[in-house]
Amino acid sequence: MTAxxxxxxxxxxxxxxxxxxxxxxLVDDEPIVRTVNPxxxxxxxxxxxRIRGExxxxxxxxxxxxxxxxRFDRRTAANKPNTGLVTRMTTxxxxxxxxxxxxxxxxxGQYGFAIYTDLSDQRRYERHIQVVHRxxxxxxxxxxxxxxxxxxxxxxxxxxxxxxxxxxxxxDRAERLATVGEEAKTVERILLDEHDPEPIDVAGLCRTVxxxxxxxxxxxxxxxxxxxxxxxxxxxxxxxxIEALLDNAATHGxxxxxxxxxxxxxxxxxxxxxxxxxxxxxxRAPVFEDSAITKLxxxxxxxxxxxxxxxxxxxxxxxxxxHDGLTVVRLRLxxxxxxxxxxxADTDHASVSPLDNP
Numbered sequence: 421m422t423a424x425x426x427x428x429x430x431x432x433x434x435x436x437x438x439x440x441x442x443x444x445x446l447v448d449d450e451p452i453v454r455t456v457n458p459x460x461x462x463x464x465x466x467x468x469x470r471i472r473g474e475x476x477x478x479x480x481x482x483x484x485x486x487x488x489x490x491r492f493d494r495r496t497a498a499n500k501p502n503t504g505l506v507t508r509m510t511t512x513x514x515x516x517x518x519x520x521x522x523x524x525x526x527x528x529g530q531y532g533f534a535i536y537t538d539l540s541d542q543r544r545y546e547r548h549i550q551v552v553h554r555x556x557x558x559x560x561x562x563x564x565x566x567x568x569x570x571x572x573x574x575x576x577x578x579x580x581x582x583x584x585x586x587x588x589x590x591x592d593r594a595e596r597l598a599t600v601g602e603e604a605k606t607v608e609r610i611l612l613d614e615h616d617p618e619p620i621d622v623a624g625l626c627r628t629v630x631x632x633x634x635x636x637x638x639x640x641x642x643x644x645x646x647x648x649x650x651x652x653x654x655x656x657x658x659x660x661x662i663e664a665l666l667d668n669a670a671t672h673g674x675x676x677x678x679x680x681x682x683x684x685x686x687x688x689x690x691x692x693x694x695x696x697x698x699x700x701x702x703x704r705a706p707v708f709e710d711s712a713i714t715k716l717x718x719x720x721x722x723x724x725x726x727x728x729x730x731x732x733x734x735x736x737x738x739x740x741x742x743h744d745g746l747t748v749v750r751l752r753l754x755x756x757x758x759x760x761x762x763x764x765a766d767t768d769h770a771s772v773s774p775l776d777n778p
């Protein structure tokens with residue numbers, strides 16, 4: 421069948437969309453079901469004929485969510501859209517959904533579409549990841565403390581230089597593993613926390629981060645070039661991302677690191693330059709080029725991944741360049757607008773969810 425009219429095309433969308441969709445009419449403040457799509461029948465377990473003409477709330481709203489549902493209904497009655505993370509009952513039990521309500525008027529009546537995107541599997545996955553990470557971090561941290569303490573005692577007590585060197589290597593590697601564990605904790609929070617990008621003074625933030633890193637690496641000359649203020653769209657984790665860039669340059673680069681902030685076209689650019697050997701291709705390709713990830717490509721821990729994921733959450737992206745013996749990493753951010761219009765997301769590169777590259 422060929423869809424030739426807008427009604428036909430929207431009918432196909434209603435039927436084939438993977439999200440559960442309900443069309444309701446508000447009657448005496450109750451959302452009465454007029455029709456549901458096949459996805460609703462599959463997810464919630466109620467056939468169209470069973471629920472049509474009934475109050476949607478009576479079938480899918482848990483008792484402890486009644487007040488929330490009433491607020492949504494009142495907004496629909498006022499012809500206002502709704503959105504929220506909700507728990508709704510199915511014939512198989514409660515599930516978590518992203519709910520969007522789209523109101524419209526027809527024949528002097530108030531109608532609306534309730535759209536439910538099932539998040540239960542995703543939320544369950546997130547909770548499993550949290551539990552596994554916390555258990556692993558706790559066990560890892562405890563065991564590494566034992567290893568580092570034992571290795572230090574061996575160094576202090578032995579008179580054999582070769583044994584002392586081996587013990588120092590053990591302590592050093594254990595300390596590096598402990599650092600990776602802390603980075604994993606930060607990454608977990610970035611991936612699972614709610615983020616609300618807002619204007620941030622990136623220039624002031626960079627100066628603060630540079631001072632912190634300079635104390636950590638006193639042997640590295642960190643040169644900072646920023647305007648007095650430079651506002652861009654960011655999140656609270658942007659500070660950790662910039663710190664990871666500087667830390668990476670100070671650890672693996674040469675003696676001098678340049679940090680700058682400047683507007684460039686329709687973006688605000690945070691640029692870190694060092695005179696070291698550069699990031700090996702097998703380590704940079706998964707982060708900057710979306711190439712396949714292998715067990716050999718994690719030499720620098722989570723630092724670069726952290727920066728990439730924060731950039732994406734902010735609506736920006738990360739760039740790498742190597743020229744004239746210098747390593748250049750750029751974090752391109754959206755500028756904060758002053759005209760009340762939302763800044764455009766960065767479309768130069770495909771936006772990729774952090775969870776697409778675990």
